[in-house]
Amino acid sequence: MNAPPAPGELAREPASGAVLAASRFSTHAQARGEQLIAWRERVGHVVDVVPSRGQIEGGFRGQIDRYAAAGFSFTDCTTDALVLERPVARVSTDRRRDFAFHLYAQGDSGLTTGMRRKRSADETPTRIIAMDMNQPFRVERPACRVLSVFVPQETVDANLPYAESIHGQGLAPHTPLAQLSLAHALALADTLPQLDAAQAAEAMQVAAQLLLAAYRGEARLGERGRAAAQAAVMNQVRRYVDANLHHADLTPSTVVAALQLKRATIYRWFEQEGGLGAYIRHRRLREAADDLVRFPHLLVTEIAYGLGFNSASDFTRAFRRAFGMSPLDMRARALELRRATA
The missing domain is CATH 2.60.120.10 (Jelly Rolls)
Incomplete structure (x- = not known):
């Protein structure tokens, strides 16, 4: 009810x-x-x-x-x-x-x-x-x-x-599921204000399934418990990546080491994203797109180096492959749209 x-x-x-x-x-x-x-x-x-x-x-x-x-x-x-x-x-x-x-x-x-x-x-x-x-x-x-x-x-x-x-x-x-449940709840407290109804409901359902799996006391999780645990851990990885995008040493290895996760499991779970390395790269490019609009006077090279790219040319090629236009073209288009709606 x-x-x-x-x-x-x-x-x-x-x-x-x-x-x-x-x-x-x-x-x-x-x-x-x-x-x-x-x-x-x-x-x-x-x-x-x-x-x-x-x-x-x-x-x-x-x-x-x-x-x-x-x-x-x-x-x-x-x-x-x-x-x-x-x-x-x-x-x-x-x-x-x-x-x-x-x-x-x-x-x-x-x-x-x-x-x-x-x-x-x-x-x-x-x-x-x-x-x-x-x-x-x-x-x-x-x-x-x-x-x-x-x-x-x-x-x-x-x-x-x-x-x-x-x-x-x-x-x-101190059980793994209890610790994961508490970590997920703490993350919910931080992220729920930014979520819409569908996202919030999904996040709360994950929390519920983790807790129910813990109360079942399963040494080996059932299907629902495994899905909830996977969702919670992947969200933990995503939050860590987002919090460290501007660190040049952010790599799949540093993520796995920092969160004390099993490398093979995390790599397998991110296969649909093209791998954890590809996911990190995509998040950096998406953050760069936001920075290009938020900071119109910031040089492209500054944005590129600030997000861990080795050179402006590497960044521009990756940006064009991801979004179909150069960073400067995207910035110009975004500014036109902003003026049109002002």
Whole structure:
């Protein structure tokens, strides 16, 4: 079941007609005595905040960014210590039936209680924990930054037998899938503001499949888990390449070494791009095209050398092969279009 919109949420609609809802809230602008109350009102459509006199009088720092598309949602939340409850009365009266996977980028999950648990269940705070919104819980957590992926119940049920059994269950933080899930969530927090609805939904689905694969505890990933892991790693590579385009020593070997990945696997995954080397070259050329327009007074040679090309002639030949025109012709055409639309 789709999550209801958060208060104050805005919808962003790209040309495709899909909708990405996005919102931001902070207690910073509130008077000190009103900050915790404002936070309760903000998140109260999902969970109850248990107030303390000290927090009301002393103030409460909290900020949350939320994105939602295609039944999935993602939040990036930083708060002071607080107590959260989702009592059975709330569960019985609202319509929340998704799963919330909390990934702690700073701090940990604190103490989670109020659930049916095995006597042997580990109560140690964890970096990743799953919560079934169809079951009650109480969380006492320290100051933290937590990234949350909300996944529709039908998606979880389709991937996990006895899905309700993962409620309140943490993941061992040092497993490869747990580490990949946290890295992907951190990347989502950085990139979601630039994505359209379709891209955002795909990125959140990848996050969900990584987490579900981790909770399945598969030593060998199933098809969906493998696809999600591949997508997450390839996105990690792409982000690294984009962040280092202006470094002359950026090569396939340096990428693999920096990210500690298996060379043969990464090379195979980028075969459709013509290879990782070809992908790096294409991204540099695409960045050069943007620079030619953004900086019309910058010499072509400066752009070429700044993006790791050995000479202006090598750059011009590669640019012409990629885009069918020289760098100067492309710059002139772009400036004409800009004047025409000014």
